Amino acid sequence: MNTSxxxxxxxxxxxxxxxxxxxxxxxxxxxxxxxxxxxDGRLRLVVCGLFALTVVGLTQIPPLLTALALAGCAxxxxxxxxxxxxxxxxxxxxxxxxVLFFLPFTIxxxxxxxxxxxxxxxxxxxxxxxxxxxxxxVLLMIMALLGSMEPIALxxxxxxxxxxxxxxxxxxxxxxxxxxxxREYRRLRTAMKARGFRPRCDPHTWRSxxxxxxxxxxxxxxxxxxxxxxxxxxGFQGHxxxxxxxxxxxxxxxxxxxxSVTAACALIALESVHW
Amino acid sequence: xxxxxxGVLSAPVLLVGAAVSLSGCxxxxxxxxxxxxxxxxxxxxxxxxxxxxxxxxxxxxxxxMLNGLAGILLGWAAFPALLVALLLQAMLFGxxxxxxxxxxxxxxxxxxxxxxxxxxxxxxxGNRRRTLIAAGLAGGIGVMLTALLVALALALSGQEFAxxxxxxxxxxxxxxxxxxxxxxxxxxxxxxxxxxxxxxxxTEMNDD
Numbered sequence: 053m054n055t056s057x058x059x060x061x062x063x064x065x066x067x068x069x070x071x072x073x074x075x076x077x078x079x080x081x082x083x084x085x086x087x088x089x090x091x092d093g094r095l096r097l098v099v100c101g102l103f104a105l106t107v108v109g110l111t112q113i114p115p116l117l118t119a120l121a122l123a124g125c126a127x128x129x130x131x132x133x134x135x136x137x138x139x140x141x142x143x144x145x146x147x148x149x150x151v152l153f154f155l156p157f158t159i160x161x162x163x164x165x166x167x168x169x170x171x172x173x174x175x176x177x178x179x180x181x182x183x184x185x186x187x188x189x190v191l192l193m194i195m196a197l198l199g200s201m202e203p204i205a206l207x208x209x210x211x212x213x214x215x216x217x218x219x220x221x222x223x224x225x226x227x228x229x230x231x232x233x234x235r236e237y238r239r240l241r242t243a244m245k246a247r248g249f250r251p252r253c254d255p256h257t258w259r260s261x262x263x264x265x266x267x268x269x270x271x272x273x274x275x276x277x278x279x280x281x282x283x284x285x286x287g288f289q290g291h292x293x294x295x296x297x298x299x300x301x302x303x304x305x306x307x308x309x310x311x312s313v314t315a316a317c318a319l320i321a322l323e324s325v326h327w
Numbered sequence: 328x329x330x331x332x333x334g335v336l337s338a339p340v341l342l343v344g345a346a347v348s349l350s351g352c353x354x355x356x357x358x359x360x361x362x363x364x365x366x367x368x369x370x371x372x373x374x375x376x377x378x379x380x381x382x383x384x385x386x387x388x389x390x391x392m393l394n395g396l397a398g399i400l401l402g403w404a405a406f407p408a409l410l411v412a413l414l415l416q417a418m419l420f421g422x423x424x425x426x427x428x429x430x431x432x433x434x435x436x437x438x439x440x441x442x443x444x445x446x447x448x449x450x451x452x453g454n455r456r457r458t459l460i461a462a463g464l465a466g467g468i469g470v471m472l473t474a475l476l477v478a479l480a481l482a483l484s485g486q487e488f489a490x491x492x493x494x495x496x497x498x499x500x501x502x503x504x505x506x507x508x509x510x511x512x513x514x515x516x517x518x519x520x521x522x523x524x525x526x527x528x529x530t531e532m533n534d535d
Contacts, residue, residue, distance in 0.1 A: 262512025
């Protein structure tokens, strides 16, 4: 559930329409690829996990601020779009605020201010800030390292990391179907709009959208059956060829790996200093 | 709200979540026949899309969870399906986090598997009404169980989250109501159009 602020206008303007799934300019020609885009996918996946693991373990504000700054640098290197990145972080923080709002009042400690007679503690406010920093640092790093990669390339990176092949196939098929499903969803929604359907807060709406999803499933399952038949016809035996060639590991990868390990060590060192 | 971000939960909770999800995924994948991969991927895509569709509720809006439906259609394969969906949501939309992925998958997939058992126990291939009630129950209970697990994960991570944990459960009641009706509608359509997806023979259902 999401009680997002952006959608909190009265019923009529809340939309059951799908937001854009694809990036705005798929495959747009870029004069120069960002430096980070040429780093090996496997390495990015591993580094992202390593970074998240390190950050989750941090407890003090200065190393967490450093982590957020590092993630910000990575995001800039990956040339993430500022507006959409901020929007996503705001959406995350919408959830966080809900959980964090209570922290100052539930953690005992020296009072900082009071609201309606409830005292907010310094310790609680600090804890809330700590969680906010952690969540945003990890989110930003995920978007910088993984979100900037084509999902298909990530699937291939996972296959090269020797994750179970069935899982990789599931991932690759899902990436493809999300696009197909999104298109189908919009088509069915248009049909509903043409018949004057307007989403409200009543059982009729819920049932209608249920039928919409049911139809979506039926059409897509039939599609999946046809795909499977076509795959069988071509002798599918449980594995695909990985279409993207694994580029040889070059200086960029070494540099990136070195930087990452240094950064992780620096974060841990900062954490061990008593602030 | 099934997407808990990184940094909130404590290490033991994260470890339990990772262990449960890993075993669930391993079991689900082992059971999954290669021929069913496209179908499971489809449900993953539906789960991904469902989180983007917002229903108006009062002055605010909420999105569907669909883990009950996923459970009914997938059984144990709901574990890998949810892992894929949540991983893609994290990397493309920034929902949730990375280390917390195990807990998030567990919170949604464990109820899904239970809903499957409930649906199988209650539904009856000749009785449309009973099947729909079973579907509705699975949909609603799936959401409520997920909310309870999210609350549990929060509460076990620290006393200070107790208030938020209680609120999570309460705010999910409307979602559960919506999903009850929603899931019943989905299954009713599937029963009419494509009953073999539910494991029912198509001829049987056409009789009534």
